[in-house]
Amino acid sequence: MSASDPLVEVRDLEMHFPLTRGVIFQRQYGAVRAVDGVSFSVARGETFGIVGESGCGKSTTGRLIMRLLEPTAGQVFFEGQEITNLDRRQLATLRRDAQMVFQDPYSSLNPRKTVGSIIAEPFIIHREAREANERRKEVRELMDRVGLNPEHYNRYPHQFSGGQRQRIGVARAIALKPKLLVADEPVSALDVSIQAQIINLLQDLQSELGLTLIFIAHDLSVVRHMCDRIAVMYLGKVVELAESERCFSQPRHPYTGALLASVPVPDPSISAAGRRPVLKGDVPSPSAPPPGCRFHTRCPKAQSLCSQEEPPLTEMPGGSLAACHFPLEGYSSSS
């Protein structure tokens, strides 16, 4: 299910962080296989979600797409161009076209700079809006656009609340009108009533600027609300890749099913029914992933085949891709 005109394409991406021992003579004794063979493509204008629990490699994948990390193996294409071997100067173009919004609005803004100069920085780095006046005008427009009061131009980040800081981060990210925005858990540090404000802002900006959005989150209800297509990751692998609606109404991979069933529903009449099959245990360590299917140690449907052979990502009836020997059938979220 590759998009016809992909903006981003990821092929067999791997990121293994080495584990070393010793201070002067470092020896590698293993690796954290954070991302271990991930492939997908994201179409222009699409919102692509990456979900999973902590340690599944979703953030690392986002950073690899931005080339904030050098992959161990595999390729990332941006507008058809491979970016994994670009030099510094060529990277500058990518940095313009692909921007990131981070999870923590406290540590991702320089506390010593005013909001105005934080948002103006992309213009300076990429030598746009050279005149100070012009720059100030652009910044004020951006602040207004993301719902900040332009009069607060000279304030410092600590004078803003978490939600407002996240707006500053968004303003900085869209300053150069990028083609791609990678948002890594942009709302998980925010209060419930503020989350919705940021979600709506991202959606408005996307349709206004024709952005392609890669949305990384652990909160399934937020991802479902935002995204057209979703990749579910588990221990460095994509286990299911499907249209958002299908992924939630008819999950194919048992892990997706279990994730959905684990989300508490704010309605006591539903939740009281004891509907959920609780998954046993914790996510295994990514430095020693289980053989075969990585989910088999926790999977309610696992059989002996699952511990021996790794299932490939294959197309299921209905168009979803799932990596499972014994995929779920006829599941309906309403049951």
Added chain:
Amino acid sequence: MSALLTVNDLKVSFNTEDGIVHAVEGISYEVEPGKTLGIVGESGSGKTVGTLTIMGLTRAANTQISGQAIFDGEDLLSASERHMRAIRGDEIAMIFQDPLSSLHPFFTIGAQLVEAIQVHNKVSKTAARTRSADLLTMVGLSDAEQRLSSYPHEFSGGMRQRVMIAMALANEPRLLIADEPTTALDVTVQAQILELIADLQAQTGTAMIIITHDLGVVAEVADEIAVMYAGRIVEQASATELFANPQHPYTRGLLDSIPRLDRDRSIGLDPIAGRPPSLIAPPSGCAFHPRCPRAFDRCSVELPPLEAAAAGSEHLVACLLSPEERIEKR
């Protein structure tokens, strides 16, 4: 049934360099044996400070506390520190949000559990250790004997939270206070912990106060729910009633601003405008009025009392709108 804990007009404020922070502005509630009260609110709503105060954990020179917290016929707010120490961890236990910072990194799990037991009971170390192993088994950790010699860093977040629960239940408390017990955990692990808490509560009959910002979590575990905003309870009802008939514009706003798996995806989110108020200079009248889509002139002057939503109803709400106006669609 008579209440195990009755909180009466509890007020807590802190003197700070910036001014007096009015963290809790007069809250009252009851917790019955075997029941679970959920306290929901956003950051800064006073949900945590209120329960910390009941436990005697906010006592300091710069804190003013008034009101009563009657536990078992005795006011905890005026109890001596020595007496509170005897109650804490024995009659009333607490589970905190972050299991890594609530366990001591230098001591084994076993040593910490044994200490928790021996502080309140005159038992031998061996007996306490056996009891510790039983507790770990009860909270679903396998190889309990071996786990006792492990250090907290060797455990995952979910396992640490299980240890915290084991420690809290060590002396069979009559009241368990869980402050955001699953917020730091992944969803699949959160589901395990919520189920564990519910099972253990059914077995032991412990009363519980669960504090959370997550409406889904509170819907799963609580019998009664109190919604807090800017230091006050703005709405209180049974869980089923609260989610079926939310009355306060803030509660309704919260419910409208979360994306839900059980609803159509195309339904847009309707966020609450603005942000939570400063607790140093809270808004006049109803603290929610600057953000309230239904606010009218009286709201900025008059403080709405928490009273029955309709005559004789147990559903309490603090809002100046008439009952008919409250349930109107905006």
